[in-house]
Amino acid sequence: MTETSHRPSGDPAAVPSPSANEPYLVVDELTVRFPTADGLVQAVTDLSYTLEQGKTLGIVGESGSGKSVSSMAIMGLHDYKRTRMSGSIRVGGQEVVGLSSEKMRTIRGGDVAMIFQDPLTSLHPFYSVGSQIAEAYTAHNKASKSQARAKAIEMLDRVGIPQPKSRVDDYPHQFSGGMRQRAMIAMALVNDPKLLIADEPTTALDVTVQAQILDLLQELQRDFNSAIIIITHDLGVVAEMADDVLVMYGGRAVEKGPTREILTHPEMPYTWGLLSSVPDVSADTDARLIPIPGNPPSLLDPPTGCPFHPRCAHRSKVPGDLCRTELPELVTGNRPGHTKRCHLANPDSIYEAEVLPEIAPDLVEVVAEDATPAETGTGLFGPDDEAADGGSVAPENR
Amino acid sequence: MFGYILRRLISGVLVLLVVSVAVFALFFYGPADPAIAYCPETRCTPQRLDNIRTSLGLDRPAAEQYGEYMKGIVAGNDFQAGAITIKCPAPCLGVSFKLRVNVTDYLMERFPATLSIAVGGAVLFLLIGVSSGIYAARRRGTLADRAIVGASLVIFAVPYYLFALLAYLLLISQWGIFPESGYFPLFTDGPVAWAKGLLLAWLVIGLTSATQYARFSRGSMIESLNEDYVRTARSKGLSERRVTMRHALRAAVVPVVTIFGLEFATLLAGTVFTERIFDIQGIGLTALNAINTRDLPVISATVLIAAAFIVIANLFVDIIYSVIDPRVRLT
Numbered sequence A: 001m002t003e004t005s006h007r008p009s010g011d012p013a014a015v016p017s018p019s020a021n022e023p024y025l026v027v028d029e030l031t032v033r034f035p036t037a038d039g040l041v042q043a044v045t046d047l048s049y050t051l052e053q054g055k056t057l058g059i060v061g062e063s064g065s066g067k068s069v070s071s072m073a074i075m076g077l078h079d080y081k082r083t084r085m086s087g088s089i090r091v092g093g094q095e096v097v098g099l100s101s102e103k104m105r106t107i108r109g110g111d112v113a114m115i116f117q118d119p120l121t122s123l124h125p126f127y128s129v130g131s132q133i134a135e136a137y138t139a140h141n142k143a144s145k146s147q148a149r150a151k152a153i154e155m156l157d158r159v160g161i162p163q164p165k166s167r168v169d170d171y172p173h174q175f176s177g178g179m180r181q182r183a184m185i186a187m188a189l190v191n192d193p194k195l196l197i198a199d200e201p202t203t204a205l206d207v208t209v210q211a212q213i214l215d216l217l218q219e220l221q222r223d224f225n226s227a228i229i230i231i232t233h234d235l236g237v238v239a240e241m242a243d244d245v246l247v248m249y250g251g252r253a254v255e256k257g258p259t260r261e262i263l264t265h266p267e268m269p270y271t272w273g274l275l276s277s278v279p280d281v282s283a284d285t286d287a288r289l290i291p292i293p294g295n296p297p298s299l300l301d302p303p304t305g306c307p308f309h310p311r312c313a314h315r316s317k318v319p320g321d322l323c324r325t326e327l328p329e330l331v332t333g334n335r336p337g338h339t340k341r342c343h344l345a346n347p348d349s350i351y352e353a354e355v356l357p358e359i360a361p362d363l364v365e366v367v368a369e370d371a372t373p374a375e376t377g378t379g380l381f382g383p384d385d386e387a388a389d390g391g392s393v394a395p396e397n398r
Numbered sequence B: 001m002f003g004y005i006l007r008r009l010i011s012g013v014l015v016l017l018v019v020s021v022a023v024f025a026l027f028f029y030g031p032a033d034p035a036i037a038y039c040p041e042t043r044c045t046p047q048r049l050d051n052i053r054t055s056l057g058l059d060r061p062a063a064e065q066y067g068e069y070m071k072g073i074v075a076g077n078d079f080q081a082g083a084i085t086i087k088c089p090a091p092c093l094g095v096s097f098k099l100r101v102n103v104t105d106y107l108m109e110r111f112p113a114t115l116s117i118a119v120g121g122a123v124l125f126l127l128i129g130v131s132s133g134i135y136a137a138r139r140r141g142t143l144a145d146r147a148i149v150g151a152s153l154v155i156f157a158v159p160y161y162l163f164a165l166l167a168y169l170l171l172i173s174q175w176g177i178f179p180e181s182g183y184f185p186l187f188t189d190g191p192v193a194w195a196k197g198l199l200l201a202w203l204v205i206g207l208t209s210a211t212q213y214a215r216f217s218r219g220s221m222i223e224s225l226n227e228d229y230v231r232t233a234r235s236k237g238l239s240e241r242r243v244t245m246r247h248a249l250r251a252a253v254v255p256v257v258t259i260f261g262l263e264f265a266t267l268l269a270g271t272v273f274t275e276r277i278f279d280i281q282g283i284g285l286t287a288l289n290a291i292n293t294r295d296l297p298v299i300s301a302t303v304l305i306a307a308a309f310i311v312i313a314n315l316f317v318d319i320i321y322s323v324i325d326p327r328v329r330l331t
Ligand SMILES: Nc1ncnc2c1ncn2[C@@H]1O[C@H](COP(=O)(O)OP(=O)(O)OP(=O)(O)O)[C@@H](O)[C@H]1O
Pocket: A034, A036, A041, A043, A061, A062, A063, A064, A065, A066, A067, A068, A069, A070, A117, A299
């Protein structure tokens, strides 16, 4: 764990936590609503998860499923005048929902930092990269201009920017896409955060740069034992990085568990859809997700029952009209630590009989003998993949 | 940067050349003959009209006169009016038809008054407009915001000359709240007399023009407060004040600067009313009189000066852009 004594007084982490063994991040029944002219946008509903220091949580889900909104809530970045928020978010024992903006400021960029989705628009075009990193440093440390600048150079060097001494004075438009992403990461890491939220840190980058950036995050996690939330559309990234996975749909958690579990025995049809829409992993990553048929649900007027029912190919397998009328609870399925929100009684057999052949038709025969057919079937795990050891964190069950 | 400015200045000179040709052409081929203005209506014989044309130098071909005019600007020129010689060193803008004086000297005397009005007014309306716009943007949807937007719409709806006239009549003539207006040169009469004489004119320009800058900077500020990089700034744990003033504002002023460059011509045109109502002997009033008397050299000189001002103002705007936004390179 990193030492934080250099931070100004009023460190919120110093507040005694309600339970000493609580994970570093606890999100509990988080609900985020935006009142707009068109109605109430139900961006996040009843979301709960936890994350320990040193662990990585992958959040996946299609565009608009509430990944960014729920993560920004941890940083208190929603304008409280235009947002209705309920539930609880505890960071190192400190409740941040409803925290005064003065106190929030000491957490933001200090203990919790975020790498934003689009590094081109997220860096200020009028200030040099170095000064933006230095500013993040001086916001939490007493440092002279030259000390802050030296820190910025050090950070740029750490994230692998060549010639950091001269590049420090460059403006964001003089950086390439990958370098901007690194600069964003440098800015987020300048205060050695205990929790790092990376919102699609590798989207729009080419494969080699993507791999370098993921390596960088893993390295920093090793050095500082930070907790990482990685938001992505890319299940390959999840397989490589995450200990646990949270699948979101229409603002809700629909499946959650250790990464290996979720990727090899998914129990929820939406997750099946995500898996089958993964382009061949060895193929060019430029190929985006093949979208699941149908449209994402309206957040103004969400579907009744299971939010996925208008698009679900398996709802006929559920007796009665349950999928349309009743919202499935997030409950433990066939394996401990693996929860899902679906009425299907026997998801495993449906997955193996109907979904897997579609994902990897040439592997269907192998299925019978292979103990873990899905791993080879989805091609997401290499034979000696680190993440395939299975996540060691038990996701919380509610 | 230096090369850029030089090129812009050269293109500015070209613009001025085109303007001068246009003004000349308007007079020579336009519907109104300047000589008629100097011919007594009741006793105007064709013979007399010809004499006037000759004495004004209007009988020669237009191209020749234009050439002489240009030569005067570059090298100076001396004018023969009957027995006396009027000296006109470079840059010579001609000799007034009506007053028979060197136009350059004549306008230079009036120029500081106009510049004082315009600069003082601009400083005020930028200060009032931009700061109230930012204030309203930060408190969007509150009573203060609505009050600012409402007041700005009301003031904006009143024509400028009416506003100026009412202000003069009520605040100076009627109630004497403000000191008598007029122009007192800064360097001879001192700053107090100078500012006192222009005070109400500045306030009127400041308030009326501030309205659109307020609404404009409010919109621009609201937009930049929603930018991703402002969210990034906030996520670093910066104070709200630093987030708005350093990160949002810097981006929000860019469109305001653009508008200022575009509106500069309007500001100059507006001084005609201001000078008239507040009785300030500036270029605007001079131009107005010159148009009434068809005093060609004075008119073309004022048009040229106004055009030069617009060219310079736009050059300034471009330089300001490059200072604010590092992506704008003046090359
Ligand atoms: N301030 C806001 N006001 C109204 N609606 C909002 C606001 N912020 C987000 N939303 C809506 O909330 C929903 C969830 O947005 P969010 O950014 O979390 O999606 P996401 O899962 O991150 O998607 P993507 O993968 O495209 O980044 C979207 O429909 C979005 O339009």
